[in-house]
Amino acid sequence: MAQISAKLVKELREKSGAGMMDCKKALSETNGDMTKAMEWLRQKGIASAGKKQGRIAAEGLVDSYIHTGGRIGVLVEVNCETDFVARGDQFRELVRNIAMQIAACPNVEYVKVENIPKEVIAKEKEIEMGRDDLAGKPKNIKEKIVQGRIDKRLKELSLLDQPYIKDQSITVAELVTSSIATLGENIQIRRFTRYVLGEGIEKEESNFAEEVAAQTGKK
DSSP states (O other): OOOOOHHHHHHHHHHHOOOHHHHHHHHHHTTTOHHHHHHHHHHHHHHHHHHHTTSOOOEEEEEEEEOTTSSEEEEEEEEESOHHHHTSHHHHHHHHHHHHHHHTOTTOOBSSGGGSOHHHHHHHHHHHHTOGGGTTSOHHHHHHHHHHHHHHHHHHHBGGGSEETTEEEEEHHHHHHHHHHHHSSOOEEEEEEEEETTTTOOOOOOOHHHHHHHHHHHO
16 A cells, blocks of 8 residues: 655645545545545535435525626525534535635526426427427327437526536536535535626617718718
């Protein structure tokens, strides 16, 4: 078994955010391999987080993020179990990263697929069933193709299913799960609102080329 140095444990702790003893055990279990140790911690986190996700999370934070230039803004509520965790730097950083994620995802409208209303799903199915490329296909084949497309579309609308902007190898759901394992409490993204400057306002459109031609013709 490889000798696990304090420096190696510290490096893994900084990368993963996991506790010192968990990092030491992960490195011991993986013979000092940093990549495998990260995977070990992630698997352990998923197992332990699953036991916590049924617990009530009524504390937490409402945070905001305004993107550079002030054209996109986000309000998000993320819940945890205690005020102690809610006031901690790790939880605050998590909430801020989630707010930044929402700002970067213009198509996301819901926290998770389960939150998408049935009428929205029905409308998506109606659109897909009417596509020209499915014309003439047997009904059972058509249904399978449509279901696959709908599943993909619903995930595009779901925040938890998005690749995490700071680490594309994990989803937002996996980010939350990892945070549950690290902080030892249930964490839930409850709701969010994304604002885009001018969204919904009808703007007067002008044709720049026509304006220039008109001005030139006057001379």
